[in-house]
Amino acid sequence: MARRAAIIGGGVIGGGWAARFALMGWEVRVFDPDPEAKRKISEVVAGAARALPMLYETSMPPLGSISFHATVAEAVEGADYIQESVPERLDLKHKVYAEIQKTASDSAVLASSTSGFKPSELQEGAARPGQIIVAHPFNPVYLLPLVELVPGPQGAPEIVTTARSILTEIGMFPLHVRAEIDAHIADRFLEAVWREALWLVKDGIATTEEIDNAIRYGFGLRWAQMGLFETYRVAGGEAGMRHFMAQFGPALEWPWTKLMDVPEFTDELVDLIAGQSDAQSGHLSIRALERLRDDNLVAILRALKGQEAGAGKLIADHDAQMRAPLEGSVPLVTVRRVVPVDWTDVNGHMNEGRYGQVFSDASEELMIHVGADRAYIDAGHSYFTAEANVKYLSETHAGETIFVETKVLLGEGKKLRLWHEMKRAQDGELLATCDQFLLHVSLDTRRSCPPLNHVRDRVEHLARMHAEA
Numbered sequence: 001m002a003r004r005a006a007i008i009g010g011g012v013i014g015g016g017w018a019a020r021f022a023l024m025g026w027e028v029r030v031f032d033p034d035p036e037a038k039r040k041i042s043e044v045v046a047g048a049a050r051a052l053p054m055l056y057e058t059s060m061p062p063l064g065s066i067s068f069h070a071t072v073a074e075a076v077e078g079a080d081y082i083q084e085s086v087p088e089r090l091d092l093k094h095k096v097y098a099e100i101q102k103t104a105s106d107s108a109v110l111a112s113s114t115s116g117f118k119p120s121e122l123q124e125g126a127a128r129p130g131q132i133i134v135a136h137p138f139n140p141v142y143l144l145p146l147v148e149l150v151p152g153p154q155g156a157p158e159i160v161t162t163a164r165s166i167l168t169e170i171g172m173f174p175l176h177v178r179a180e181i182d183a184h185i186a187d188r189f190l191e192a193v194w195r196e197a198l199w200l201v202k203d204g205i206a207t208t209e210e211i212d213n214a215i216r217y218g219f220g221l222r223w224a225q226m227g228l229f230e231t232y233r234v235a236g237g238e239a240g241m242r243h244f245m246a247q248f249g250p251a252l253e254w255p256w257t258k259l260m261d262v263p264e265f266t267d268e269l270v271d272l273i274a275g276q277s278d279a280q281s282g283h284l285s286i287r288a289l290e291r292l293r294d295d296n297l298v299a300i301l302r303a304l305k306g307q308e309a310g311a312g313k314l315i316a317d318h319d320a321q322m323r324a325p326l327e328g329s330v331p332l333v334t335v336r337r338v339v340p341v342d343w344t345d346v347n348g349h350m351n352e353g354r355y356g357q358v359f360s361d362a363s364e365e366l367m368i369h370v371g372a373d374r375a376y377i378d379a380g381h382s383y384f385t386a387e388a389n390v391k392y393l394s395e396t397h398a399g400e401t402i403f404v405e406t407k408v409l410l411g412e413g414k415k416l417r418l419w420h421e422m423k424r425a426q427d428g429e430l431l432a433t434c435d436q437f438l439l440h441v442s443l444d445t446r447r448s449c450p451p452l453n454h455v456r457d458r459v460e461h462l463a464r465m466h467a468e469a
């Protein structure tokens with residue numbers, strides 16, 4: 001049975017949480033008094049359903065569900081995990097926790113998305129303070145893995161352990177914030193950047209667009225893969241961080257930053273920033289900007305995944321955990337996945353090279369299925385493709401789910417011939433076929449040779465089964 005999450009407050013952040021949990025197979029119950037909440041969440045979920053599966057090379061768990069409820073009690077009833085994402089007002093959050101704790105199970109995690117409040121502030125006056133912790137996410141919650149987990153001194157260890165395990169299971173990176181402070185770790189950092197950006201615009205030094213360019217063409221790219229300290233360590237040259245600090249440390253005392261001096265928050269400043277932002281991006285709707293952001297994030301995360309760097313390594317590991325072994329159906333379904341944005345070309349459809357990749361993935365899955373797995377390869381045996389004849393029959397586009405059915409046409413000694421059919425999941429349309437001939441090889445001699453007995457037996461068994469079907 002699907003596990004249940006309750007989302008209390010379904011705005012920008014609550015909607016993102018609802019989407020992530022549902023896409024990871026959870027039953028999600030939402031409470032939000034806004035009559036527009038259902039429409040807004042549906043739009044966020046549609047964006048998430050397009051983007052999140054593109055991160056993975058395997059299919060997602062069966063889709064969970066999202067339902068909307070008229071009371072907090074109904075939403076939190078039987079929930080294993082409760083995420084509060086109501087507006088950033090302490091009195092409102094206290095009121096909501098009192099309501100939640102009347103019905104919620106004692107063992108359920110009650111986590112807040114708060115950007116700035118400390119858990120001890122949230123826990124004040126609560127019936128069960130230890131149950132309330134901070135799980136601060138980043139927008140869009142369904143794509144960015146970071147979640148700052150802040151228990152504070154009163155957070156119950158068993159609640160933290162459960163929260164960490166659930167958040168990891170849904171593909172997130174829980175960063176344990178050991179000491180509670182206002183704005184946790186990341187928002188403290190982001191506030192400093194935001195403050196300096198406001199100064200630069202207010203003082204007429206740079207526009208919103210020039211500041212965005214300063215980030216996206218330069219240091220923003222470094223931060224995504226190495227963060228701040230590792231990046232600066234490299235910038236110190238062969239002498240590393242010590243040299244970097246000796247060279248740039250004294251700059252802290254130069255007038256390079258306005259530091260704690262905060263610009264006055266006036267209507268004029270809001271008009272200046274909002275006006276420049278409209279001039280920069282007002283020609284695009286927020287939904288169009290979201291889609292652009294999500295597609296770029298998918299492409300960046302997939303590139304990092306290929307490098308096993310930063311958040312990409314986390315997604316690669318999560319992918320491996322979600323991968324289910326092949327079922328012995330006839331024909332075998334060797335691939336089931338979503339076409340990611342970075343696989344499409346100038347014609348707006350999946351590039352022909354990716355068809356080849358999908359068929360190659362299909363044969364690798366078959367190899368694992370017959371025992372020619374990583375250990376077998378490490379021991380010096382494998383299959384090489386000698387010939388592949390691909391027929392491109394129809395287009396497929398980013399976001400579509402495709403699958404490959406594979407049959408063993410021939411399995412005799414060192415010869416292995418496979419027939420793959422790639423289909424679109426939505427309508428079953430045949431997209432491409434591949435007739436692939438492989439030879440078993442010794443990785444020592446790089447020449448063909450018979451497979452080891454257990455692989456040979458399984459290949460021959462499949463060939464017989466598929467011939468009879």
Ligand SMILES: NC(=O)C1=CN([C@@H]2O[C@H](COP(=O)(O)OP(=O)(O)OC[C@H]3O[C@@H](n4cnc5c(N)ncnc54)[C@H](O)[C@@H]3O)[C@@H](O)[C@H]2O)C=CC1
Nearest residue numbers: 009010011012013032034085086087088113114115137139
């Ligand atoms: N927007 C952002 O970039 C981020 C926000 N957060 C945090 O997430 C929380 C929510 O922020 P957003 O989603 O941005 O705000 P939002 O304004 O988009 O959504 C808040 C939602 O709460 C609902 N709400 C109001 N009173 C409620 C009640 N009594 N019970 C249930 N729902 C109620 C509103 O109808 C609205 O849909 C805040 O604590 C914020 O600090 C965290 C990370 C990023």
Ligand SMILES: C[N+](C)(C)CC(=O)CC(=O)[O-]
Nearest residue numbers: 114115137138139187190
């Ligand atoms: C601006 N903010 C403080 C609400 C930002 C966050 O809390 C995290 C984010 O998504 O940047």
